Amino acid sequence: MSDRPYHHGNLRAALLAQAERTVRERGVQDLSLRELAREVGVSHGAPRRHFPDRQALLDALAEAGFERLGTELRSAFDRAGDDFEARLRSTAAAYVRFATRDAALLELMFAGKHRERSLQEAAERAFSVILELIEQGQAEGALEAGEADRVGLVLFATVQGIAALVTSGMVSAERLDELVADATTHFLRGSRTAA
Amino acid sequence: MSDRPYHHGNLRAALLAQAERTVRERGVQDLSLRELAREVGVSHGAPRRHFPDRQALLDALAEAGFERLGTELRSAFDRAGDDFEARLRSTAAAYVRFATRDAALLELMFAGKHRERSLQEAAERAFSVILELIEQGQAEGALEAGEADRVGLVLFATVQGIAALVTSGMVSAERLDELVADATTHFLRGSRTAA
DNA sequence: CAACAATGTAGACTATGACAACAATGGTGT
DNA sequence: ACACCATTGTTGTCATAGTCTACATTGTTG
Known part of the structure; x- marks a missing residue:
């Protein structure tokens, strides 16, 4: 036919x-x-x-996901101008948008991350934007000094956690933006090197 | 036989x-x-x-998981004495311990949360400790005032996110404690009502 | 002790993932 | 031009899973 x-x-x-x-x-x-x-x-x-098998397809799917996530994060970062806080908020919002829109895909991306080497690399490329962000923040004194990844991880974890709460239905989607804004403010206040 | x-x-x-x-x-x-x-x-x-079907078993599993999680959180809370910060750190650590030890179960708990009413309730019971914690923090002025759930969500999200990072292998398990400590400190600094 | 509800068993049906043998196609070297 | 071969699809088979139905066993209760 x-x-x-x-x-x-x-x-x-x-x-x-x-x-x-x-x-x-x-x-x-x-x-x-x-x-x-x-x-x-x-x-x-x-x-x-x-x-070769089902898992291989899932891995490929995850890799493509990291590709797209990286693009979206980068785009949000670039779109936000030079100001650190603006960039931070824009990038965080972009991440949460991806995470809630493609929750199942993200789950896949996280789950498959153990196995394939190419996945590791794809993930690192996608998250490189976040590292840049943190480094800028530290350079401008908005964030406490120290290993960039250590500070970044706390931010990343928070954003990721918010997405998880919304995805799981424990928090309604309407509160997403408010929550991200709260968390970002929180993060900035908590990160400023003690006066 | x-x-x-x-x-x-x-x-x-x-x-x-x-x-x-x-x-x-x-x-x-x-x-x-x-x-x-x-x-x-x-x-x-x-x-x-x-x-009746596979999903029903998974739901029951999730419900039992909330039961146990609640118990462990409560236990950690009680064990920590009266000091707010001590309680906070103890409870956060307990959550992360559960989340990394029973990662797959937690995933189930989060995933099933949409459907069953009994699950909703089990989840709320389990998380009631966190609300108590936040309320104490606010009463003592360690946390900014406002809706307890709103402040609590940011904390909860962060802890949950950290667990997700470790579970996914993006962060090695050895860094768990360090990360939780960092995040808690961060949270406390960020939450104190601006001096 | 006779019904009856609860609990377990056995068999059938359909779908899936994985594998192997075979068929069609496209490219390559002479 | 054409024979050869790697690539890509097809077809059939197998083991296993989830679900459903009919039937068997046991415990309970009037």
Whole structure:
């Protein structure tokens, strides 16, 4: 019923795209290789040529996720001008936006992070913006000195935690912005080197 | 091969106990009802009498998890004496301990939270300690005034985020205590009503 | 002690992931 | 041009899982 040529042409990309949609709409546990193949219009064995097993597809999905997250963080950072606090708020908001919009994907990104080396690297690239941010803050004296990653981790953890609370439904989505703003203010006050 | 009576006696509890172990050791996605039944020594259909489907078992698991978490938080709170900061640090540490030791279970607890009403209540009971804590802090002036849940959420989010970072392997487990201490200090500095 | 509810068993059905053998296609070197 | 071969899809099979239904055993209660 289709005049699709024997070779799909870019099956791998098509599978990933469809998988990302399914994950967003119905979660990771509902993602089936066979259903994916059906939706894309290939036989149930075809995906195997591109992903040895289900986990490999999930890993690829996670890697693409880090790619996109990195882009969005960078964009938010750049868009905010030179002011440190503005950049901080913009970047934090961007992270939370991603985390709540693609909660299942983020979960995947965090979960898969143990295994693949390429994932490690993708994650580090995505988070490099945060490190830059912290370094600027320290240079301007808005943040206490010290290892940038140590200070950054506390900020990162807070933002990540807020996203988790909203995602889990423990906090309503409407309170997201308020909460992020609170946390950022908190962070800035708590980080300023004691007067 | 067994003289086990036809009726197990407390199948439900046995299933939950075994399930909790499996989840801790191999994660949620590896939990199989049939395998569970085998391990407990009943037929593959037996669990159905106690849990209509797989999700029901997971919900029960989550509820038990909240029960235990609540107990551990309460215990940490009580053990710490009357001092606010001591209580704060003790409780935060207890939460992170639970979250990293039973990461998969916590994930379950967060994920299932949408659906069941009994879960909602179990969660609220477990987290009531945190609210108490915040209220004490505000009464003593260590924390800024305002809605207790709003302030508490920022703290909670941070602790939760730290646990997530460690669980995901983005931060090594050795840095856990250091990070929690940092975050707590941060939180206290950031929360004190501006001098 | 006779019904009846609760609990466990056995078998069937469908779906999935993984694997292997086979088919079609596209590119490459001569 | 064409034979060869790597790539990519297809088809069939297997083991396992979740769920459902019919049936068996046991405990309880009037």
